[in-house]
């Protein structure tokens with residue numbers, strides 16, 4: 499059992515705000531906040547290069563903590579400034595040729611879709627949209643049926659930003675393996691919320707951000723690339739950190755996933771994100787997943803029995819992101835009204851989920867996302883204020 503009181507004591511804002519915006523940016527626990535600010539203080543006091551040298555152990559722990567979190571090898575982990583750039587560093591370097599086909603689903607993240615569209619136009623690639631099954635998640639049989647000899651890549655978002663569904667990442671991994679396809683998984687909303695294991699999922703590439711369910715600082719992210727797949731990606735940008743200048747006309751890439759990193763980065767953020775992973779692992783990802791699932795069910799149940807509220811979450815298996823609309827009140831109005839009562843939620847607009855929202859006839863949704871440090875009492879208060 500989790501000691502919720504202790505976890506909330508580690509999260510001072512729990513006393514002043516009701517934070518259901520964990521899919522936007524979760525509240526940082528004190529050890530994460532301290533890790534960031536202590537490093538900044540060190541930089542102020544002794545100098546940035548000197549502070550980096552003094553904290554080499556914490557920086558190295560970034561790779562071992564993420565490796566343990568994902569069941570990966572430290573050499574398969576890279577730091578990135580956000581999830582989008584992490585994803586880009588892999589995607590833009592993939593060996594794709596004119597005529598190659600990419601499989602994706604309406605739940606894929608907007609920025610991934612934009613990159614797919616740009617590269618399809620530039621490089622003559624084709625995008626095949628895999629239909630949803632009756633529950634709204636990627637249809638595995640349809641996925642398999644769409645594979646052609648020119649299909650190279652499956653791009654999937656594990657948990658979409660715009661709803662509570664959990665895509666069947668493991669089943670997709672089995673199909674990718676069976677047909678020898680590259681499997682790129684956006685785990686931005688699942689990492690820190692669900693227990694993830696890259697070997698079980700079978701993805702070649704996985705990206706995530708620091709600020710969401712991992713509770714790290716903003717402006718941080720990470721990339722996982724499977725060891726046996728590293729050499730198939732030619733990073734779109736390289737520098738003196740990701741590559742070595744070996745002669746006047748030659749260079750070599752870093753043999754590890756560090757080939758996707760920049761030399762200059764937010765060192766305090768990197769240490770903060772390491773601390774966030776360590777903190778999550780101390781609580782235990784299975785415990786976190788179970789607690790979030792329990793709170794999400796309670797919130798869906800409470801909203802489901804509130805007059806005027808319509809829930810919009812799809813998927814056979816649902817997570818801690820709860821989306822809804824309310825009769826007679828616009829999602830953005832709801833967000834602003836709740837904010838006045840110290841309740842944080844976010845909204846998702848059509849421009850962030852175009853194909854998905856159009857298919858469901860939705861223009862915008864309220865998104866309430868719970869974390870393990872939330873409580874049933876908060877759910878009660880939330881529904882009271884929401885009903886006005």
Ligand SMILES: *Cc1c(COP(=O)(O)O)cnc(C)c1O
Nearest residue numbers: 580581582607658659686687707
């Ligand atoms: C938030 C989000 C991203 C983008 O993450 P950044 O760190 O802001 O780049 C990507 N994919 C999904 C599913 C997200 O929810």
